[in-house]
Every structure is written in structure tokens, then in C-alpha cells.
Amino acid sequence: MAGGIGSRFWPLSTPEFPKQFIDILGCGRTLIQLTVDRFKGVCPMENFWVVTNASYVDIVRQQLPEIPVNHILAEPAARNTAPCIAWACWRIKAEDSEANVVVTPADAVVMNPEEFRRVIGNALKFTEKSDAIVTVGIKPSRPETGYGYVETQTDASPAESEIHKVAAFKEKPDLETAEKYLKAGNYLWNAGIFVWNVKTIIEAIKTYKPNISSDMERMKTEADVQEVFPQCEKISIDYAVMEPAAADGKVYTHPADFGWSDLGNWASLHDKLQKDSENNGAVGKVRLYECKNCVVHAEDASKVVLQGLDGYIVSAKGDRLLVCKRSEEQRIKEFSQAD
Amino acid sequence: MAGGIGSRFWPLSTPEFPKQFIDILGCGRTLIQLTVDRFKGVCPMENFWVVTNASYVDIVRQQLPEIPVNHILAEPAARNTAPCIAWACWRIKAEDSEANVVVTPADAVVMNPEEFRRVIGNALKFTEKSDAIVTVGIKPSRPETGYGYVETQTDASPAESEIHKVAAFKEKPDLETAEKYLKAGNYLWNAGIFVWNVKTIIEAIKTYKPNISSDMERMKTEADVQEVFPQCEKISIDYAVMEPAAADGKVYTHPADFGWSDLGNWASLHDKLQKDSENNGAVGKVRLYECKNCVVHAEDASKVVLQGLDGYIVSAKGDRLLVCKRSEEQRIKEFSQAD
Numbered sequence: 001m002a003g004g005i006g007s008r009f010w011p012l013s014t015p016e017f018p019k020q021f022i023d024i025l026g027c028g029r030t031l032i033q034l035t036v037d038r039f040k041g042v043c044p045m046e047n048f049w050v051v052t053n054a055s056y057v058d059i060v061r062q063q064l065p066e067i068p069v070n071h072i073l074a075e076p077a078a079r080n081t082a083p084c085i086a087w088a089c090w091r092i093k094a095e096d097s098e099a100n101v102v103v104t105p106a107d108a109v110v111m112n113p114e115e116f117r118r119v120i121g122n123a124l125k126f127t128e129k130s131d132a133i134v135t136v137g138i139k140p141s142r143p144e145t146g147y148g149y150v151e152t153q154t155d156a157s158p159a160e161s162e163i164h165k166v167a168a169f170k171e172k173p174d175l176e177t178a179e180k181y182l183k184a185g186n187y188l189w190n191a192g193i194f195v196w197n198v199k200t201i202i203e204a205i206k207t208y209k210p211n212i213s214s215d216m217e218r219m220k221t222e223a224d225v226q227e228v229f230p231q232c233e234k235i236s237i238d239y240a241v242m243e244p245a246a247a248d249g250k251v252y253t254h255p256a257d258f259g260w261s262d263l264g265n266w267a268s269l270h271d272k273l274q275k276d277s278e279n280n281g282a283v284g285k286v287r288l289y290e291c292k293n294c295v296v297h298a299e300d301a302s303k304v305v306l307q308g309l310d311g312y313i314v315s316a317k318g319d320r321l322l323v324c325k326r327s328e329e330q331r332i333k334e335f336s337q338a339d
Numbered sequence: 340m341a342g343g344i345g346s347r348f349w350p351l352s353t354p355e356f357p358k359q360f361i362d363i364l365g366c367g368r369t370l371i372q373l374t375v376d377r378f379k380g381v382c383p384m385e386n387f388w389v390v391t392n393a394s395y396v397d398i399v400r401q402q403l404p405e406i407p408v409n410h411i412l413a414e415p416a417a418r419n420t421a422p423c424i425a426w427a428c429w430r431i432k433a434e435d436s437e438a439n440v441v442v443t444p445a446d447a448v449v450m451n452p453e454e455f456r457r458v459i460g461n462a463l464k465f466t467e468k469s470d471a472i473v474t475v476g477i478k479p480s481r482p483e484t485g486y487g488y489v490e491t492q493t494d495a496s497p498a499e500s501e502i503h504k505v506a507a508f509k510e511k512p513d514l515e516t517a518e519k520y521l522k523a524g525n526y527l528w529n530a531g532i533f534v535w536n537v538k539t540i541i542e543a544i545k546t547y548k549p550n551i552s553s554d555m556e557r558m559k560t561e562a563d564v565q566e567v568f569p570q571c572e573k574i575s576i577d578y579a580v581m582e583p584a585a586a587d588g589k590v591y592t593h594p595a596d597f598g599w600s601d602l603g604n605w606a607s608l609h610d611k612l613q614k615d616s617e618n619n620g621a622v623g624k625v626r627l628y629e630c631k632n633c634v635v636h637a638e639d640a641s642k643v644v645l646q647g648l649d650g651y652i653v654s655a656k657g658d659r660l661l662v663c664k665r666s667e668e669q670r671i672k673e674f675s676q677a678d
Binding site: 011287289298300301302303304305306307308309312314316318319320321322323324325328331335336338 | 350626628637639640641642643644645646647648651653655657658659660661662663664667670674675677
């Protein structure tokens, strides 16, 4: 899934070139490339599928030339994750009616890809022999209020050694609730990474969202896609399938700890970047003098010099520049929209 | 004179494109264009001469297309102001042996061009009928330690109503001395703006710097320039001519107050820019939130957003960026040279 527009990282990320297509960690690979990289040995290149906005297809082809061109699905409009995932799974089923599928966002980071592969391998083995819907649950390290949570059943014996039945999905909590979740121990972050057999998800969509299922059945030609997809119900896979399926006892989770972050804001980027002795994280040709606690991204600048800044975001991209206090990062969208 | 390399305004100004060729005030005209503009009605375009480094000739031709191409003198090497001025004056004499000449740097600003023209007009009238060497002396507004000073004779009656004999040139003073100069009232800033008859300056160079005079006599062809000019003595016109001529009682000054600044640093640029209510001076498409006392130049950026900065310089040009405290601006050259 590579359709996000990443407005919180302006001007690093823009609707014309959002963060999944950016080398946000300064490691030489963009987030979508890193996402593909971490499936090495799990999924051959010819089995990848990318669903993205039509306007990003050229970027995907350029950044992932090994993926078959007919596996890049161009959404004519953004309809949230349920139609996105449904479309890919219907297409996958047409090629392999027994396929096991991993669904992942293209804009998250995983600092330990080896552990990621182990977890995904476990989940794939589980869905090979069952009609389980598996969501990967990230073990929380802090009382985060920016993510949804997955509650696991504590009384049941595990389905497999590391796979637990999901009791419920929980919306983004307030801080007090998040602290309770962290203390309770059986709440995990919902990372939007799902594993299932293609038959399972298609059955589930037929059951819980028959309107989306029938839309998918109508999408035979490119013209059908243009006509039908923009009219699909705009709904997340969580609301459309995961929550009702969990209520029916069909959803499992694999708790995981592989250094995941959705890089949803500058704080999480700062967290994942390598820091200097003054707690600055910087990507690009950046020289810092008397700076501390800064997060800097100037990937394509030939030279950036910063002096005397404490606790600032500096983001430069092309001919756009943002300097603002880290404490004010929730205003970046407002800043980006000002004339 | 347009040969400076302006390292103190990095990255706004670089050796490849120094400040005289930049619209540093954000008014739509570069400093060299403004310098030419302010002689409107004083000097026709066909009488302008520009001496610059060979590497800047194309920029001069582009920015000042009205100036005759053969009046743009390309220095093969920088030899300070004495050879620069001598070369131009020798060439002017070949076209008009009676010419009155105004010499001016191309990278200063004058906020009151009308008063500038009045002062220059007075000085030209004076040099038409005398063999005086005239330097324009800027009435000091503060005990500036960054400029040289011109001391006028206090006991003599003025040569003309506003033109006084120069007693001595003074090097850049320390603060205590600068305060004395300011209090004394007969010390003026040496702005490097000179007025003389071409015969006068050529005689003076023959007298005080016969080596430069004989070098000039040898520069008949382009090949001669390439051979001779780089070997000319590297010396300022102040040391070469003004100081010894003043000692001989041949130098006069016209005190002036026309809003002159050499824009030698960010403080002087901040001083000359129009400020918002929070004392920020900004050039370019810049949006400021909770900023004060900043000076910002981002001429060619499509959008700059700054938040929460107090007393900073922000300079963006092409793919280079500087953010530093105004109190640290003397380190900019060091910053620009770091790898």
C-alpha cells in the first residue's frame, strides 16, 4: 500500500512526492524500497503488488523496476485501505487462487528486518494451514496515543507458540488509557501489517462488506476500474473487516518487536535516526555547530550549515524550506498550506 | 569596480556569483544595477565602464546589456583597486583625454539617490575646474570600526561650500578611537567613491606609483593585458595614491549623507531592509511565525517557513542553506569553507 500523501513532513514530503518515495533515513533507499528489501527471501520480486495513486505509478516504476508493471495498481481515487486491499487480493486470486498474502504499508520502517522475516514466516505458516486473519501486533514501548491497539485474549492458550487470538481492536486511546494498555501487557500497536490466505480475505470481504465484494467482481477492464473504483465505499480495512471478524473470533495476532515505526511525525524520525553526541539526527550534507536535539532532513542540498539551534526541525527540499521548533510540529500542515 | 567575491554573505553570495550581482535588497534590481541606476542623468550609459574579474564578464553583460561590451574590462587576476582604477582611467583617457571620472564600488547601497546625484554633481563641477582628487566622505552615524576614515582640515575655509581639504586618511580604528572620531565631527567614512579628472589621476599615479603607470603604458593589446596586469603591484588606491596625495595637500572630500552602506555584513543588510513589526527583515517568499530580530534572504526559494527564531540569519541560495545566530556572523566565512 503506497498511496499516502504524507503532509506532516512538508517540505520533505509533498503530495507530489510523498514520504514512501523518499530516502527519509538517509540510507540510500527510499521507504518503499526498504519495504520491498525486507521481504528478501520471503517473497520473490515477481510476486510483489503495489497499490498506489495513479499519479505515483511512474515513481513506483522508477524506484522498483523489478516489480512487474501489471502488478502496479493505479487507484483513480483514494478510497482508504479496504478497497485498496480488496483490489489487490482479487487480482492476486486471479493469478493464484491459493496464495498467501502479506499486506504492508510502504512508508513504515523496520530496524530489524531479520526479526521481521521470522515473524512474517511464522504468520505465513499459520495462514497456510488455517483460514485465520493475522495482524502483526507491535509490542508497545511507550503509552502512545497516536496508534490504534490490538487486544489479545489472555485466557486462551496460544493458537501457535507466538500467535494469539485477538479479543478486540481499540481506537487511538487517550493517554490514561494508553498507560493502562501498556501496564496490562496484552495490548499491541496495530501496524497495519496483515497476513492471510487470499481465499480467507475474499470470503471475509464477501461476508462483512458485500458491496465492496460486488464492486470487485465488476472490475474486469481498465474502464471498469475507472468507473467502479472511485465509487467504492471509502472505508478502512480495520472497520470493514478486522473489527467484525475479530468479534466473530477469526482474527489472530503475532506480537512482534522488530524496531517498527510508522514514521508518522518528526519525533518518530528523530527517534529512528542515528544521533550525534548532542542528540541531533541529520540526513544530508549537514554541518552542525552548537546545535542540540535537532532533526534535520536536507537530502538533496549540497551544503547546509546550522548554528546555535536547540530542539528544531529543519527540512529542506528543492526550493522549499521549513525551520520550526520540534514542539510545534503539529502545525506543519498549517504552515505548508499558508500562501 | 565589480570584482569583489563577497564571502561574508555565504551562501547568498559565493565566489561564483558574488553579492554585487545579487538582488540583495529584494527590490528587483541587483546591486550593480542599482549602482548604475543611481547615475541616471549624471552619466549616459555609453560612458560607463566596469572593471571586474574575467569570470564575471558574462554576468555583467547579462545584467547591464546597455553598457558597451568593450567598456567591460576583464581582470585576468585580482590586483586590488589601484591597478583596477588605473586600467579604467588609462582606457577612458584614450577615448576622452579631458574626461571627468567617478569611481564607485558596485556593491554598496545608497538609500537616497537624489542626494547622491547632488553630491556627485558638486564634486564633478569642482574637478572640472581644478586638478583636485575628491573622495566622498560619508557622515558617520555611529562609531563604526569596520571602515577607514577621512579626516578633514578644520582650520581651512572650504574650497567650495561643501568641499573640504583632506588632512589625512585613517585606518580602521578601534572602538575608543572611533568614538573620538564621531565626537570630533571632522572624520568621515571612506566609502571608496572618488571623483577626478582623468588627467589628474594619471598624473598622480605617475607621481606616486610610477611602476603601475609604466605597466599601464605597456597594456596595448589583449595579450599585453594577460601578461602585464597579473604582475601589477597588488595595492589599494588608498595606499597607492590617496594617502601620499593627501600628504601633499591635493585631496579633497565632499561630506555626504545619502543613506550609504557598503552592505559589508548581515547587520548592515538587516539595517537597510524594511522590517516587520517584530524587527525581522526578509527577502523572498518567506512566512514567519513567532520570529523576531531575524534577517532572512531566500531570493529564489518558492516557499520558506520559519517558526520560533529570535535573532537568526537565514540565508538560502540554490541548494545551500545557512541558519546561524546573528551574533556569530563573523564565523560565516569559516562555515562556508568547512567541507
